[in-house]
Amino acid sequence: MKKFLLSLTALLPLLVLSGCNMVVFEPQGPVARSITDLINWSLIWMLLVVVVVFGLFGYIVWKYRERPENMEYEPPEEHGSTLLEIIWTGIPILIVIALTIPTVTTLYALEEVPKGYEEKEPITIHVTSADWKWIFSYPEEGIETVNYVNIPEDTPVLFKMTSASTMQSFWVPALGGQKYTMPKMETELYLVADNPGSYEGQNTNFNGRGYADMKFEVLAQTHEEFDQWVDDVKEKAPKLTEKEYEDLLKPTHLGRMTFSNTHLSWVNHADPDSKAYTNPELYRGHGYQGKIFEEEDNYKSEEINENDKHGHDENIENKENHGGGHDGH
Numbered sequence: 001m002k003k004f005l006l007s008l009t010a011l012l013p014l015l016v017l018s019g020c021n022m023v024v025f026e027p028q029g030p031v032a033r034s035i036t037d038l039i040n041w042s043l044i045w046m047l048l049v050v051v052v053v054f055g056l057f058g059y060i061v062w063k064y065r066e067r068p069e070n071m072e073y074e075p076p077e078e079h080g081s082t083l084l085e086i087i088w089t090g091i092p093i094l095i096v097i098a099l100t101i102p103t104v105t106t107l108y109a110l111e112e113v114p115k116g117y118e119e120k121e122p123i124t125i126h127v128t129s130a131d132w133k134w135i136f137s138y139p140e141e142g143i144e145t146v147n148y149v150n151i152p153e154d155t156p157v158l159f160k161m162t163s164a165s166t167m168q169s170f171w172v173p174a175l176g177g178q179k180y181t182m183p184k185m186e187t188e189l190y191l192v193a194d195n196p197g198s199y200e201g202q203n204t205n206f207n208g209r210g211y212a213d214m215k216f217e218v219l220a221q222t223h224e225e226f227d228q229w230v231d232d233v234k235e236k237a238p239k240l241t242e243k244e245y246e247d248l249l250k251p252t253h254l255g256r257m258t259f260s261n262t263h264l265s266w267v268n269h270a271d272p273d274s275k276a277y278t279n280p281e282l283y284r285g286h287g288y289q290g291k292i293f294e295e296e297d298n299y300k301s302e303e304i305n306e307n308d309k310h311g312h313d314e315n316i317e318n319k320e321n322h323g324g325g326h327d328g329h
Contacts, residue, residue: 023173028199028220029192030114031176038106045095110177113156114192122156122190125149126262128269129161129168129181129203131251131279132210137262143233144240146248146257148217152226153196159189162270164249164277169205172218178204186270193220213253234260242266249277256297 027033109115113122126137127149136149151157161170163181171178175191193199203214221229240259245266248254267274 023200026174028174028197029176029194030116031110031191032174034106034110034114035177038102041102042099045099049095110190111188113190117156117192120156122158123152124158124160125151126264126268127159127161127170127181128164128263129170129214130164130249130277131166132203132214133248133252133254134170134201134203134214134216135164135248135263137264138230139262139264141230141234142261143230143237144259144262146254147215148219148256149201150219150221150226150229151191151193152223153193153220155192155223157191159191160270161187161189162268164269166207166278167205168203168207168211168214170201171204172199172201174199175218180205183269183276184272184274191218193218196220196222196225210251210253233258236260246277250279251282258297 024032024036024039027036113120123138124140126139128135128137133147134149136145138144159170161179161181162185163183165183167180167182169178169180170189172191174197175193176189179187179189181187197220199218199220201216201218203211205211237258237260239261240263242263245263248257269277
């Protein structure tokens with residue numbers, strides 16, 4: 001029984017760690033590769049420390065164990081070894097230096113256009129986190145999406161991020177590390193996708209129940225597919241009104257939405273003087289989960305009524321044609 005319990009105890013950490021996001025070890029862009037290299041470098045040093053410490057622990061326990069021939073042995077009191085104390089103090093300092101230098105170098109490098117892409121013109125996408133959705137604005141293309149973002153492959157993308165409500169965390173594990181979005185402030189993050197593909201992003205900040213489902217898709221397309229998507233949105237997507245945008249910011253879970261204009265003409269939440277759009281009365285003690293829309297994307301659906309097409313619906317929560325589609329594929 002004791003052996004069984006010991007084996008079960010050893011397996012418990014594996015069961016817990018099995019839920020970890022292992023996508024970070026399959027990087028799909030230069031930013032993610034830099035972070036993965038840094039993680040691997042840290043793991044090597046941690047493994048070295050663990051092996052040495054546990055090895056010495058086992059050796060000492062075995063060598064100085066109690067045996068019949070030393071039962072009455074009483075070791076003399078000693079001052080200690082100055083050399084050993086210098087060694088076991090110096091080694092941790094060297095390990096910290098070995099971890100600090102590449103960490104600081106990598107973090108500063110991530111603030112710039114990824115190496116090898118300096119000559120390519122990045123596209124700019126504004127990211128606004130809200131309760132409980134992600135809003136992506138393309139100021140150069142004049143379009144806006146909710147809960148998904150399409151980007152061209154092999155092209156640096158500058159995400160300018162802010163929040164309409166609480167501080168949240170923007171993370172696409174396959175493409176890069178996380179960065180916070182904060183109201184009335186702006187943070188920047190460069191990402192590049194090497195090849196076309198679909199990658200999941202999410203909010204990793206512990207804000208509460210509703211924020212756990214703040215997920216979005218990053219769809220990397222070929223340049224031809226991306227340009228065609230932009231043209232389709234400009235031609236088919238409805239216009240976003242200011243009233244509709246304010247309703248959209250209320251705490252609700254939404255599907256996908258697409259518009260042929262952006263909210264940046266009314267408000268930039270990164271501006272310190274911008275209006276606050278929090279709705280504390282709608283949380284109902286943090287139990288209000290909003291409404292989930294599972295229909296086709298609003299500009300893809302063939303059943304959009306005329307009010308939806310022109311963005312005149314007064315209540316987003318009652319729309320029937322928002323959400324759920326996989327636009328851009």
